[in-house]
Amino acid sequence: MIREDENIIIQTICRILIPFIQLFGLYVIAHGHGSPGGGFQGGCILAASFVLIVVAFGLPEAKRRFSEKQVNLFSSIGVFIYAWTGWMALLLGANFLDYGRLSIILPADPVHARYYGVFAVEVGVGITVMAIMVSLFIDLITGGKHEEASE
Amino acid sequence: MIEYIIAKYNYWAYIVLMMIGFYAMIGKGNLIKKLLGMNVFQWAIILFYVSTSVKKGGATIPIIQNGHGPVTHAVDVAQYLNPLPHVLMLTAIVVGVSTTGVALSLAIMIYRKYKTLEEDEILQIEEYEALEPEE
């Protein structure tokens, strides 16, 4: 249903744009450890797509797609991915964040293990940044009252 | 003198920006303006950091072509920028964003309580409340 204050042009354009934005975000994240880009930048781009959803479709619609709990969960999961990658190294006997040691469990030599380790970290950072950006945005526009706003 | 300024214009810009931000943080009465000043201040520092890594003469991003290929070239330092300040500033940006986020939410809380964001008006309300005996 389209409300009075909503604009069909904006909504349509957004529908088309958002997948590409998200794809680009994923691309930036995935290439962060080899070229310019990375978790933070990619996460911001991903977050921008969600912000666009909120702007174009309104908060209730956006809430239907990603609830506050989910956003929060994602923000923590991202940190977990990051921290656990570091912990794995620690548990395998190396220093914290020493991904080279991941070669013991990964089918790769230490150099590549480090490569994959950084990738995992970038993914974690990307998820966290995305979730935090979205929740910052929603918190600020609603004044911290999600539940009231969604009704 | 003027050449001296132009030669290092980015540093001058950083100083000017920083002072603008500093003035806004200290001198402005509106909380949001203070916040804007704070952001300008932070961006000025980011500009400063990034300026330090600049190299003249076609230096570019530090990605070594064929770095993993069969033939590796000795890399000339003049060819790429120092990436570290950029990375540091990435962290600083994150910090800046978080600070702004916290500050905005504080501003919302303050607005909800006082219905204004002007510092002098808030202080007036405070004084008024202090005079009123609490029940």
Added chain:
Amino acid sequence: MIAEHFPALIIVFPLITAFFINIVGWWWIRPCFYMSILALTVSFISSIGILNTVVTQGVIHYKLGGWDPPWGIEYVVDHLNAFILVIVSFIGLLVGIYSKRDIEKEMPQKIPQFYTIYTLLVMGLLGMTVTGDAFNLYVLLEIASLASYALIAMGEDRAPLASFNYLIMGTIGACFYLLGVGYLYIVTGSLNMADLSELLPKLYHSKAVLVAFAFFLIGIGIKMAFFPLHVWLPDAYTYAPSSVSAFVAGTMTKVGAYVLMRVMFTIFRPYFSIELIPATTVLGWTAVAAMMYGCVLAIAQRDLKRMLCYILIAEVGYIVLGISMANRMGLTGAILHIMNDALMMACLFSVAGAIMYKIGNRDITNFRQQQLNKKMPFTMAAFTITALSVIGIPPTCGFFSKWYLIIGAIDAQQWVFAVALILSSLLSAVVFFKVIEQIYFKPREPVRPHNEGTHEEVVMDEAPMSMLIPIYIMVGGILILGILSGQIISTVIQFAVPASF
């Protein structure tokens, strides 16, 4: 095997737990407190382990990610920061336990958020202490600061405004620190503290280094609420939730003092900060002003917490005074005072919190009517002992740090410093005895005959055990650590003082 990873563990464990609390808190509030305590306990045990390793085996170097310094981030733990780590994690744990009932009462709907941020705050301060990298310190400083802004804003009426002002000031401070790091990076190309210390001496006459030093001093000065830069502190710590003010008052300024020592004596050599530029002279006289200002303004306060805030400003002055004496005894006193003051301030603010919890009012002039000594005898006894320690009455620990500070002043031939120390001691006696009189003496009216038993009995209504026990552990520390100070100095602090003194 795990012992060698303590420097990472002390930070990473609370960090992960913090986010775990955040997730769990959405569905189940009860375990949040216990998870936070678990994380803080692990940190505390790690810090003890670190201290033990440092005392027995010497300085620890922990390379994060296996990268060698100066490229990678390195955690360096020597006697000084091992000592501070123990203090911070200990206070963090105790205040964590203390906070249970307080938070349940003050903000029942925000328990998970509180413990998430509280754990992050402790982690940030521990990180600032443990790191050996100048930029990493900035990041952790901002983590700790952001956490404290948020926690302070959770407090009563004016808290958001106070927190906002703190945020603006704090950001200026942090940015100044960042600029200092930037200037040093320009001239040396390094961010590692030990590396900087090696590289800088050749550049001591460079203007950029001088500017960096100035930025450092001002930035850290704001963060540790050193006298002319303290304006944010009274409001922020007064309106913060009780547990938060107990923790931040106890540790945040102390970690700031630690960073100041690092900058002055590790990044820069003592030769630079003492002889090349008159930094210690300026700091010393400002510290004297801070002590006088803090004590005098404390006398004028009616709000107990606000009074303690001004005392805290004076105490920061003590520590900086000890640093600025730039001799072995003065620094010993300063480091000892970091420990003592952390205990005393945490304890005093906890007591103020307990009073708030039970009475709901902390107006000093109101205490007499409330007959606090009858209602809360144990809390008040704790307050009195701690107050005596702040004044510097032996055998409490406050006396011993003052003793070393005075000896340091004598060694530095700075008689004004010595006189200022004893004068501020007297002023704080005025401050605290004013309160003690209000607590212990019976209300002025209605006039009652000198009879025991005829007036209506005030029922004892003590703070809950989960508050009293942490308070009493701190009081025990205050009583015992003073006597043990000789041992503490000979095992830890004498090695923490830079060797050139």
Added chain:
Amino acid sequence: MDVIYSIKPLLAIMVSLVAACLILLTGERSKNLRESWTILASVIKFIIVASMIPSVLKGNVLEYTIISLAPGLFLQFRVDAFGLLFGILASALWIATSFYSIGYMRGLKEHAQTRYFFCFAIALSATMGIAFSANLLTLFIFYEILTMATYPLVAHKETPEAIKGGRKYLTYTLTAGVVILLSMAIIYRLTGTLDFKPGGFMAGNASSDMLRFLFVTLVMSFGVKAAIMPLHEWLPTAMVAPTPVSALLHAVAVVKAGVFGVLRVILYVFGPAFLHDTGLWILLAYLVSFTIIVSCFFALAQDNIKRRLAFSTINNLSIVILGAALLTPSAIKGGMLHMAFHGFMKITLFFVAGAIYVKTHKQNVSELDGLGRQMPLTMGSFAIGAMGVAGIPPTCGFISKWYLCLGSLEAHEIVFLFVFLASALLDAAFFFPIVYRAFFKKPKEDINPSFNEASPFMLTPLMATAVFSLVLGIFPNAFVHFIEIAALAVQNIMGG
């Protein structure tokens, strides 16, 4: 002189600390239990202290080190003859005061008695600590504890007047405390030690000006508690405290701690030789002589009994210091003895004042007419105490004054002999009117002429101390060998 390693000094201190905790725990529940703790502790403490007498008399020193506080600085106890003298005095009088307190506090139905007994016990611990300290820092630690423990006692009544008295007490003693702290820190940096040494350890360790400065600051700051004249103001004000507290302040703990500190500084830190060489002794002697004479005139003008006693105390404390300042063996011995004997005599007088207050609620000299008929035993004890303070034989006051007069002759300073004699006369002049009024004046209407004494709890201790001051006058070496101990202390100091 052998050093014996013994835990006794620590035990003597801990006894009353433990008692304090027990008092606090049981106080609100059972009055009897609370007060039995006090008495039990006081008796045990006295036994412990007394058990140290034989070994000290053999010329040994008992030592106990708790912990090292700094290089060359220990939290350490050392019982030498002089310290033991003070220890015996305080512990013996605490027994009397404990009994008396019970009678007084119950008689007046005072409030907050638990706090009172608690602080009292702490104060006694601190006094023992002062007596047995091996160095200046340990002494200072206990000195400050004593200040803190006596403050609630001074302000006990919690009336505006009492609070004012308490504030004044704190202002004087804390200010003095920080000055001691500063001087002590300087001494530590100059010499690297603070250990008391008979004959002093300071001489030759610093420039003469520095030494003079330190001597003056230390003596004057310890002199605050010893109520040397320009710094005496807190003592009369503190008379608002309950009478047992005044007795404690004046006869047992606080002022005696001040005098003890001054004597330690003169004899064990700077040493007689240093004072003699610099001529500082004559300065100090004139200063305290001034106090001695002027305080007598102040005392004459007081109508309130306790205030009159307070000025008499100021007078006597200065006599003790004058004895030490004269630096001759007899004078020092006389000073030390006077410190002990004055305790017995003055406590009797205060006990009497308290007994009168409890029984008749009279506080002024002018109201005492004919009281001797109602309370003959009490007033008789007062007469003995007054005789003692005035130095009339056969009371013990005579013995100490005898030595003091001898000392002033030894020092070839006749002026001070006259000071001693004049003060004795003046003492008589302000005490005997009280005795005269009580026994020989016609009672006013409101005095019940029939026999009506205070409760035995109060009467027994005050008579006991009175009897003691008589017995000590006739057999000065009885029981605790005061003279021998003092002689030993003097021998240590002068013999080096």
